[in-house]
Amino acid sequence: PNSRPTMEKLAYALYLFTLIFAPLAFGVIDPGPLFLMEGACLASLLCCLFALIQSGRPIIKVPGLAPLLFFLAWLAVQLIPLPLALVAVVSPATAALYDPLQASSPTNSMYVPFSVHSWHTLQELFRFSAYAAFYFLTVQFLSQPKRMRQTLAVALTLAACVAFFGIIQYYTNNDRLFWVRAFTHKQVFASFAYKNHFAAYAAMLLPLALSLFFYHRPRRRSVSLKQAVIDLCNRTTDNQHLRFFLAALIIGLALLLSHSRGGVACSFLSILVLLIIGRKRFKLNGLWILALGMLAVLATGVGKDGLSTVDQGFGTALVKDGESLNGRLDFWKNAIPILTDFPLTGTGGGTFRAVYPRYQHTDSSAFPLHAHNDYIETLTNTGLIGSVTILLFLALFFRSTLAAYRKRRDGYVIHLYLGSLAGLIALLLHCMIDLQFRVSAAVGLYFFLLLGVNAASVALKQHRNSSGAVKTVQLAGRRGWFAFAALCLAVLVCGVVQIRNLRALALFPEISAQEKRMGKAGYESRSELQALESFAKYQDLPAEQKQQACDNVASAVDLDPLNPRYRYFRSLCNDACGQIDAAIADCRAALRLHPTQSLYYQQYAGLMEKKGDAEAAEQLVQAAIRNDPSEIRF
Numbered sequence: 001p002n003s004r005p006t007m008e009k010l011a012y013a014l015y016l017f018t019l020i021f022a023p024l025a026f027g028v029i030d031p032g033p034l035f036l037m038e039g040a041c042l043a044s045l046l047c048c049l050f051a052l053i054q055s056g057r058p059i060i061k062v063p064g065l066a067p068l069l070f071f072l073a074w075l076a077v078q079l080i081p082l083p084l085a086l087v088a089v090v091s092p093a094t095a096a097l098y099d100p101l102q103a104s105s106p107t108n109s110m111y112v113p114f115s116v117h118s119w120h121t122l123q124e125l126f127r128f129s130a131y132a133a134f135y136f137l138t139v140q141f142l143s144q145p146k147r148m149r150q151t152l153a154v155a156l157t158l159a160a161c162v163a164f165f166g167i168i169q170y171y172t173n174n175d176r177l178f179w180v181r182a183f184t185h186k187q188v189f190a191s192f193a194y195k196n197h198f199a200a201y202a203a204m205l206l207p208l209a210l211s212l213f214f215y216h217r218p219r220r221r222s223v224s225l226k227q228a229v230i231d232l233c234n235r236t237t238d239n240q241h242l243r244f245f246l247a248a249l250i251i252g253l254a255l256l257l258s259h260s261r262g263g264v265a266c267s268f269l270s271i272l273v274l275l276i277i278g279r280k281r282f283k284l285n286g287l288w289i290l291a292l293g294m295l296a297v298l299a300t301g302v303g304k305d306g307l308s309t310v311d312q313g314f315g316t317a318l319v320k321d322g323e324s325l326n327g328r329l330d331f332w333k334n335a336i337p338i339l340t341d342f343p344l345t346g347t348g349g350g351t352f353r354a355v356y357p358r359y360q361h362t363d364s365s366a367f368p369l370h371a372h373n374d375y376i377e378t379l380t381n382t383g384l385i386g387s388v389t390i391l392l393f394l395a396l397f398f399r400s401t402l403a404a405y406r407k408r409r410d411g412y413v414i415h416l417y418l419g420s421l422a423g424l425i426a427l428l429l430h431c432m433i434d435l436q437f438r439v440s441a442a443v444g445l446y447f448f449l450l451l452g453v454n455a456a457s458v459a460l461k462q463h464r465n466s467s468g469a470v471k472t473v474q475l476a477g478r479r480g481w482f483a484f485a486a487l488c489l490a491v492l493v494c495g496v497v498q499i500r501n502l503r504a505l506a507l508f509p510e511i512s513a514q515e516k517r518m519g520k521a522g523y524e525s526r527s528e529l530q531a532l533e534s535f536a537k538y539q540d541l542p543a544e545q546k547q548q549a550c551d552n553v554a555s556a557v558d559l560d561p562l563n564p565r566y567r568y569f570r571s572l573c574n575d576a577c578g579q580i581d582a583a584i585a586d587c588r589a590a591l592r593l594h595p596t597q598s599l600y601y602q603q604y605a606g607l608m609e610k611k612g613d614a615e616a617a618e619q620l621v622q623a624a625i626r627n628d629p630s631e632i633r634f
Contacts, residue, residue: 005051007047007048007051008048008051010047011044011047011048011137012044012141014040014041014047015134015137015138015141016151016154017040018037018040018044018134018445019151019154019155019158019445019449020158021033021036022037023158023159023162023192023201023442023446024158024162024191025037025191026177026181026191026192027191027192027193027194027198027201027439027440027441027443028440028441028442028445029440029441031502031505031512032502034127034441035498035502037441037442038126038127038129038130039498041130041131041133041137042129042130042133042491043491044133045136045137045491046484046487046488046491048137048141049480049484049487052475053475053476053480053481053484056476058472058473058474059140059472059474059475060139060140060143060456060459060472060473061471061472061473062135062139063139063400063401064392064394064396064397065132065136067389067390067392067393067396068132068135068393069132070389071128071382071386071390071393072125072129072132074382074385074389075121075125078113078114078115078121078345078346078348078349079113079121080113081111081112081113082113083111084098084102084110084111084112087112087113090114090344090345091114091342091344093342094112094114094116094342094345095112097116097596098110098595100591100601100619101588101591101592101595103616104608104616104620105588110592112592112595113348114346114347114348115347115351116347116354116355116594116595116596117351117593117596118348118562119560119562119563119564119593120348120349120350120351120354121348121349121351122497122562123350124349124381126497127441128349129494130441130445131445131447132448134448134449135448135449135451136452137452138151138448138451138452138453138455138456139452139455141456142452142453142457143456143459148416148456148460152208152212152453155446155449156212156247157247159201159202159205159209160209160246160247160250160251162198162254163190163251163253163254164250164254165191166189166190166198166254166258167250167253167254167257169188169190170189170254170257175188177191177192187259189254189257189258190254192440193440194439194440195259195260195263196258196260196262196263196434196436197436197439197442198255198260198263199255199258199260199263199264199267199430200263200426200427200434200436200443201440201443201446202251202252202254202255202258202263202267203263203266203267203270203423203426203427203430204423204424204426204443204447205251205423205446206248206251206252206255206270206271206423206426207270207271207419207420207422207426208416208419208422208450208453209244209247209248209251209419210244210248210274211274211415211416211419211422212240212244212416212419213244213245213248214278214415215411215412216240216241218241255267262430266426266427266429266430269429270423270425270426271422273425274418274419274422277422278415328372328433331371331372331373332371332373332376334356334360334361335352335371335376335377337359338355338359338380339376339380342380342383343383343384344383344384344385345383345385346379346381346382346383346385346386347380347381348381349381349382349386350438352370352377352381353368353369353370354594354597355380356371357596357598357627357630358596358626358627360630369435370435370438370439372434373432373433373435374432374435374436374437375387375431377435377438378390397451397455400455401454401455401458404458410460412460413457413458413460416453416457416460417454417458420450420454421454424447424450427443427447427450459471501560501563503559504555504556504559504563504566505560507552507553507555546576550570550573550577553569554570554573556569557570562593563593564589564591564593564594564597565590567586567587567593568587568597568599568600571583571587571590571603571607574586575603575606575607580607580610580611583607584604584607584611587600587603587604587607588604591604596627597627597628598624598625598629601620601621601624604620605617605618605620605621605624608620
């Protein structure tokens with residue numbers, strides 16, 4: 001009897017920990033914090049399910065969960081090695097990527113996945129699994145009014161604190177996160193490694209704070225300004241509207257100071273939608289004009305140059321290295337052939353950066369790690385199968401919640417629904433011009449938080465006579481424990497894989513440090529990216545240090561066999577030690593895991609030339625040129 005509330009409390013504690021940890025951990029861009037976030041989400045899910053199954057209580061039905069789980073299953077399918085002939089039937093362009101390998105050493109037993117970079121796809125699977133778990137937990141926990149209020153209080157208070165820190169940082173800026181950690185892009189804001197990540201986070205929560213301010217504001221009419229001031233000073237209870245107004249004010253000001261054009265524009269549009277849809281529900285009067293007016297005055301009056309400092313390039317396209325709308329248009333145009341070549345299956349979750357150089361037609365020192373349009377990148381990565389699944393998920397979600405919303409009359413429910421809906425709209429708009437689901441896991445986590453808030457709000461029962469109706473699914477007995485055991489096994493496998501990945505990365509501290517400096521802002525210079533794949537400096541090490549480096553590489557291959565980088569490093573090690581055949585085997589293994597990497601083809605060509613096969617070397621150099629002509633070093 002005592003284990004049920006204990007496990008449920010533990011599940012909720014882990015849930016709140018994840019909610020707080022994600023924005024504070026630089027937006028969760030590094031492998032360590034990402035593993036911690038994923039682990040907390042999945043551990044909370046296990047504790048929650050254990051408590052529900054043991055008590056025999058039903059599970060609250062989660063809108064759109066089936067297509068979301070199918071999407072996860074599709075990411076898993078992209079990882080499965082299949083016969084090359086079968087892959088050629090389903091996705092001819094994917095099979096064609098392995099033609100140079102087949103030409104250099106024909107084999108009838110090659111098995112390849114649909115993903116062109118299995119390691120990135122596996123990471124995408126783990127991350128979206130954590131999102132799905134968090135979404136499920138949000139619906140389960142926040143369908144209880146008390147926990148809904150507690151969770152929103154935590155989320156909005158945290159957002160206001162993060163935003164306030166961002167304002168302070170803006171006026172004491174040294175281009176370092178928390179004044180300590182430096183990034184190559186020098187565009188940090190608040191606790192986030194990149195300004196656009198913070199802008200997305202703030203744009204999602206600002207409408208919710210405003211909506212709750214409208215709900216809690218005093219309802220008195222025909223009160224003079226003098227009386228309103230007296231009431232405000234004398235009020236000893238229920239000043240929640242002031243807290244929500246202050247939170248909205250701080251978040252809005254920080255959003256403007258973040259210099260994110262897309263974030264500011266999408267936030268403005270979402271708030272406009274909120275006011276238009278809720279103008280009757282909110283029963284707005286002149287007070288909302290005063291509130292928004294105060295926000296505008298403070299936003300434009302604070303700072304050395306006022307609103308002009310918010311974004312001097314607003315409305316204009318920058319030309320520096322394509323980091324602008326014009327540059328994004330080039331990325332999107334270059335992505336069209338990817339869509340036509342891989343229409344059904346895509347190139348694999350998280351693989352845009354792996355396949356884009358093959359289709360880039362413009363020479364730029366900045367290399368886009370992502371498409372800067374989540375819809376296009378979803379199409380290129382997961383094909384029609386994954387994209388249609390995501391559309392189905394969103395369609396079922398909004399159909400379900402909208403139908404339930406139309407039946408509700410509770411003011412709190414209405415304000416919650418509209419505020420969370422506006423936050424969702426803000427991010428969905430922002431995804432059209434940026435990479436919100438690709439880098440900062442905190443942004444994706446909070447999107448699924450708002451999905452859960454939106455779904456749970458229409459099921460809330462504020463009092464006995466409330467019209468909320470919770471749809472449930474019974475998961476008890478053997479079926480429930482079997483599902484729980486299967487989930488435990490899956491979580492255990494995920495944990496082991498991720499821990500081994502982190503151990504492998506720890507063997508190369510210089511690579512880890514370089515990736516942390518880059519910060520995954522969405523663009524990187526080619527020289528920075530090439531440095532991550534370079535192992536040349538080890539060639540000149542003394543024999544003892546070289547042996548230690550080669551031992552580290554061998555350990556990394558064993559710990560993280562899906563990462564082609566370590567196979568490539570071991571090929572270089574074997575090459576330096578004169579073991580040409582072993583070097584060729586490792587290089588081919590790296591290319592099977594990442595068949596579009598130009599550097600690997602160049603290494604393979606060099607090895608074939610050493611073996612005296614000039615014709616094969618020439619073919620491999622041509623393959624390197626086709627995959628990325630800007631990286632030719634041979």
